[in-house]
Amino acid sequence: MTIPRGPENVTPAWLGSVLGVGVSRVDVTPIGTGQTGATYRVAATYEAEQSDVPTSFAVKLSAQDDAVRERVALGYRSEVEFYSQIADKMRIPVPRAYHTEISDDGADVVLLLADMAPAVQGDQIAGCSPAEARLAVEALAGLHGPSWCDPQWMDLSAIVMPKPGDDDAAKGLGEVSRMAADIVIDRLGAKIAPQDQETLVAAMSSVTPWLMAEPKRYALMHGDYRLDNMLFDPDRTRVTVVDWQTVGIGLPGRDLAYFTGTSLEPAVRSDIERDLVERYHRSLLEFDVADYDLETCWSDYRLGAVQVPLLVALGTAFASTTERGDDMMMAMLSRGCQMIRELETLELISSYPSP
Template structure:
């Protein structure tokens, strides 16, 4: 059967065909308000004794055709993650029952386990240190099993520049500087002078930043933050979703992006050393060697430029919404403050002299 394009295309016949069992009825309801994709909860009914799950989460492209075409590569990345990557890593993700995508990426479907009653993190409210500890340990389950494994550099659905690609690093650096300018123009006086300066300066250094330590890499989530995490009600388990920005790069970029944007700044400053140590211990548990705790802390400081990079890239070329603007302002302020407190700009500049061609 064809890939469902709209929620009304998720019929009993379609669901039954991909599950390999008879489905007598479905009820489809929207989950969330994703701007680059659409997610639905599907309640299914079966003949007696079928034994199939009663509910699923189904991801489809954005219902706006213009958005659908613009982010098709992200759809290719997410389907690629579930079909080619997830079985090789240990990060907790929903089980995938079916995935399918068109050749151009504009139509796709993911049939995933329904994680209810797990609750989505709140990017604006921030998380507790205990929730952050769960998140950083889960993240090590992506980085550790893929640590410095060259095969992932050949994955066709990689979004970010591959380690050591100077031309691609410079290209993303140019886009980052442009995105920072567009973001500041859109937000106007809502961004304070100190954050404005930090954002502009850090985004002007993205080229040399990407080239700083290409010898350390792993698979990256790319957008590892609270809105993409589902916490069990008792806060003992976390599940990671939204894999449209998968890449290969310095692992601690994911780590620093999470702590910088998802913790309240005072909380982050008080617990980040402990969180980095917890993450490093988890990496060692996955067999990562020749990577000591102080090098991990160095990479964490370096990686924090991921916060304004992803924030501005995501915002500059998207339509503004009230919650979206508030979230971006919150993430930018938290990220820029972390950059200053971790002295990350000077750390990048210390590498810039040895990679003048990227800056």
Template structure:
């Protein structure tokens, strides 16, 4: 259905604003009742399940929806407004052009300042969220890498995305890249101060060295790019109960860059090190074969494998940025530690730092 901004219809500020009248206008269906209940903890947004009572039969519409609103905390709303803009831009301008599996969306709108946001989706229950700390199986990882090709393939090296206004983090200039490199070094220091005593000396050294190379790493390989999810990991995936299908959510970190950074970040954070080491080659081959189905040319399997190894620095980069600039919680700290441990081991197993030094 409709996905746009600047409409006369008001954007719900809280679940109390999701009334039968509001939903009736959005769905163009007569609604007799709505029941709104929270889903999850809502750290950067507030997500709810809506059970709908229809005044007449509407077989084309589901009985339940998921609705995502901006955070109920004003400070958080202001801090993540760029993320709301990114998610709105994805559903408004990108979702119809890519093939990555996402929930059906019925409505998306955002205020001019980015602070008020609404996204109405099909309820994916009984699908369940991936477990970032527990990890996933190699079979589940294969679902994730095949799905990822559905984002990268349709946007591969298309120049229109380089300056796409919906990007949460635009790194199109050398100065912006060098600035992120400086931030990564600072974020590493903050992370080690907070979590360093719980990390091995080897992981501390790997993290520090990898983050000292961020600018050099991002300035290389700029001839291969696509849209990136930016935070492609288990917490942002919903798996069907039989684990035969995955749906990808949370598009608040949309970016452009070396596609294999998404791929490496996913495998490096989602699989236990032994499972990842034994599955690396097969998962890259699965991703590469799926990518070729979108007509990608002039990209061979050897280069894809090399990009995967280089891309593994995405794990400590997002982990230290998240640790340094997100609100500290017990689960959040535990998750960052697990991600850093897995990512650092992958970097060492794959010789990623040696490759980046040679860029």
């Protein structure tokens, strides 16, 4: 086993073994506040001058809590699969992976990634600017376009969400989603406006027909495409997308709507979302996506808005939480429920034939 269990195991010998160079010293410091993993910055001093490897890396390890590690093992597999099999075939900007390794049971993992400093993480609670949103939606096309309706990705082993056409899985997630909505309202109902509670319950009751609505149009999805999973260069000319533990295959508009619905204040979102969808659509067409007009893209975007309360409900009901985590989830839920009402997403779902 060569996977570091904790930061104390990220030694000069370990780093040198995976890079194939002599390392005399490492300085390991924590970065980020991930709840399902632990990330560190590793500054390396080499025994001899190196021209082809950097002096600083980001190392992502399993969560230090054993119960969390076992619960999110599928997410670890998903992220390793992304960096080892998918990333090089996409055009979405991600950190370079220098080494990935995972145990047979999926509970121990290490990702040695490029350090993107001085890029800074987006602020999920505060929301992003229109300029940052434009970067994010154009970058997203670099994931969806190269994988558009390509059946080879159906064979991935670590897909988190139900695949298109898997009706049994869609029904199963529908049942879990309704349960999650009840848990969230029971636990945090005092923080949720009555109209948002109503929208949450209605949306989670629509998950099964929602998943079945457009099975023939699909692409690889990030699954949790929001500000906390983005790093912006200081001049806001580039975004890098991280945290690939929720890779899925499904209607691409779900990623797009999830981003705008969680990462923009509602007034800003409603003012610029048409422009953002048009930018995304133009960027998508650069990857030779055919027979996909702007109005269909807009309809998919409206449909995709259920991704917001779905992930918020599942995350709040079944994952460990913190005070900041609850505040973040409540902000995302409020934004997403308002988006669903304004875009008449539930009415759109009901216009499809019953499954």
